[in-house]
Amino acid sequence: MxxxxxxxxxxxxxxxxxxxxxxxxxxxxxxxxxxxxxxxxxxxxxxxxxxxxxxxxxxxxxxxxxxxxxxxxxxxxxxNGLSFEVALSAAQRLVAVDCYVLDRLGKDFSYELCAGTNGRVWLVAPTARETVLLLQAIRRSFGMTNVQVEAMVGKMVQVFS
The missing domain is CATH 2.40.50.140 (Nucleic acid-binding proteins)
Incomplete structure (x- = not known):
């Protein structure tokens, strides 16, 4: 500031x-x-x-x-990268060691993410397209089950390939 x-x-x-x-x-x-x-x-x-x-x-x-x-x-x-804000409950989910959505995205995409418990998230990927795609996936994943996240990431991989 x-x-x-x-x-x-x-x-x-x-x-x-x-x-x-x-x-x-x-x-x-x-x-x-x-x-x-x-x-x-x-x-x-x-x-x-x-x-x-x-x-x-x-x-x-x-x-x-x-x-x-x-x-x-x-x-x-x-x-560099992109910063965005999420709800505090979503930030706690991203900070958790066993965050399924981040683990699943990491299998098919290379990215760097930094999430704070204050709700601010920083994300960088090799291309701007991948960065935006990952941002949308992370935001949409809140409230989804692991099966739904798996299906969403599977579609993303098909579209991105």
Missing amino acids: SRNSEFYKVDIRSPSAAFLPCLSFNAATKRNRPQLEIGSLVYARVEEAHADLDTELTCIDPETKKCWNTGEVLLGELK
Whole structure:
């Protein structure tokens, strides 16, 4: 939403904006830190949340020592791709380890997806056509049974081939 020299204000679909310190990235320093533009999409985790204070986010991944600018760190700016919003219940379904629709789509299509528990989803595929096709499939799958998802993806594969 906005930025200054010390932190970024981030819209996380809550009543108040969160803040992300500029140095909250793996190996970020005052000279070597990300320069996020207003409107950038960031995959971050909540560091602190208090009822009376702004929520603090971080993009530091404690499980890796890699630098933020290598592109090998899980948390950080999401470039290219398409972002869209889904209901919170749908986001929880996408985040689940055993999400059938994502597993099934992954058998026939290559894509990268990042779903947040706040309902924001980022998706990128090799072509724009595949990206839109996958977006429609994911949106339509909510409320479907596994058998219905299987039939839908089967039709998609026939049409796309």
